[in-house]
Amino acid sequence: MTIKYQGLVAAPFTPFGEDGQLNLSIIPAYAKMLRRRGVVAAFICGTTGEGASLTCEEREAVAEAWMQARPEGFQVIVHVGHTSRNEACRLASHAESIEVDAISSMAPFFFKPEDTEALFDWCDAIARSAPSLPFYYYNIPSMTGVAIPARELLEFADGRIANLAGVKYTYEDMDDYRACLAIEDGKYDILFGRDELLLEGWQAGAKGAVGSTYNYASPLYVKIIEAVDSDDLQEARRLQDLSISMIDVCNSVGVSHLAASKALMPMLGVDCGPVRSPLKQMTSAQSDEMLKRLEAIGFFDFAELSLPSV
Numbered sequence: 001m002t003i004k005y006q007g008l009v010a011a012p013f014t015p016f017g018e019d020g021q022l023n024l025s026i027i028p029a030y031a032k033m034l035r036r037r038g039v040v041a042a043f044i045c046g047t048t049g050e051g052a053s054l055t056c057e058e059r060e061a062v063a064e065a066w067m068q069a070r071p072e073g074f075q076v077i078v079h080v081g082h083t084s085r086n087e088a089c090r091l092a093s094h095a096e097s098i099e100v101d102a103i104s105s106m107a108p109f110f111f112k113p114e115d116t117e118a119l120f121d122w123c124d125a126i127a128r129s130a131p132s133l134p135f136y137y138y139n140i141p142s143m144t145g146v147a148i149p150a151r152e153l154l155e156f157a158d159g160r161i162a163n164l165a166g167v168k169y170t171y172e173d174m175d176d177y178r179a180c181l182a183i184e185d186g187k188y189d190i191l192f193g194r195d196e197l198l199l200e201g202w203q204a205g206a207k208g209a210v211g212s213t214y215n216y217a218s219p220l221y222v223k224i225i226e227a228v229d230s231d232d233l234q235e236a237r238r239l240q241d242l243s244i245s246m247i248d249v250c251n252s253v254g255v256s257h258l259a260a261s262k263a264l265m266p267m268l269g270v271d272c273g274p275v276r277s278p279l280k281q282m283t284s285a286q287s288d289e290m291l292k293r294l295e296a297i298g299f300f301d302f303a304e305l306s307l308p309s310v
């Protein structure tokens with residue numbers, strides 16, 4: 001059952017028009033652009049995709065649009081997590097009915113699972129709603145407030161959730177990350193989710209990584225992976241430092257990292273529009289400031305983009 005995603009998986013932004021409604025028409029160009037820039041799959045409706053701010057009907061429409069648009073061989077993983085288990089199960093069944101490649105769910109983030117068994121029950125119900133699809137637990141304590149070690153969940157669920165494929169691991173606990181990879185010598189696919197630590201994740205044994213900055217800076221990360229794989233750690237560290245500087249800029253312009261980085265997408269030919277409430281939209285002054293600071297760190301060279309005229 002376990003499939004291994006090898007390489008970069010982007011977590012796409014959900015495209016909205018200026019009216020704040022879905023703009024699905026750009027998804028074909030979005031999928032082609034990702035593929036052309038070295039990305040192997042899309043993890044949709046997650047954090048970057050503002051999945052928690054979409055209705056279930058919108059999430060289904062986004063999943064259908066990616067399935068119709070995806071280039072040959074490009075995989076689609078659908079995040080189906082929700083605060084209502086019934087809705088999460090419904091989204092999982094829908095994902096199975098349109099034959100996506102895998103599903104994933106984060107822990108519920110209002111009423112939270114109090115222990116490993118409660119988290120297992122949550123994942124089990126969702127995974128059973130799409131029994132033919134690989135299921136990934138989405139570990140993202142910074143957003144859910146649930147920091148149950150992923151290794152504990154995998155050990156508890158082992159042999160009980162038939163389609164458990166692994167974890168999408170957006171956390172900095174490298175001991176737990178390594179412990180997940182070590183279970184039966186790599187039985188589970190543990191996708192690394194912290195772009196600013198990709199070097200560390202790859203050294204620990206990651207084979208696949210999911211992230212938001214792979215939407216617009218994938219060439220940089222392709223080079224980090226190549227440098228680690230060829231034991232050129234000095235070069236890998238230099239490149240990872242550029243990623244950290246880029247993320248620092250997007251984190252410090254006065255809006256969320258998500259809103260700041262979504263505003264970069266028109267440069268890639270895919271205008272994903274505004275963010276949805278409650279996130280704050282960037283002002284044009286903030287955007288100009290961000291572009292100036294990105295230019296100063298060489299972003300347009302390492303992300304292989306043209307500097308827009310401002």
Ligand SMILES: CC(=O)N[C@@H]([C@@H](O)[C@H](O)[C@H](O)CO)[C@@H](O)CC(=O)C(=O)O
Nearest residue numbers: 011046047048170193194195210211212
């Ligand atoms: C909280 C958050 O958005 N985390 C990002 C990272 O790619 C993150 O943006 C990056 O590490 C920069 O901090 C991803 O792990 C999220 C992700 O894959 C998703 O959108 O579901």
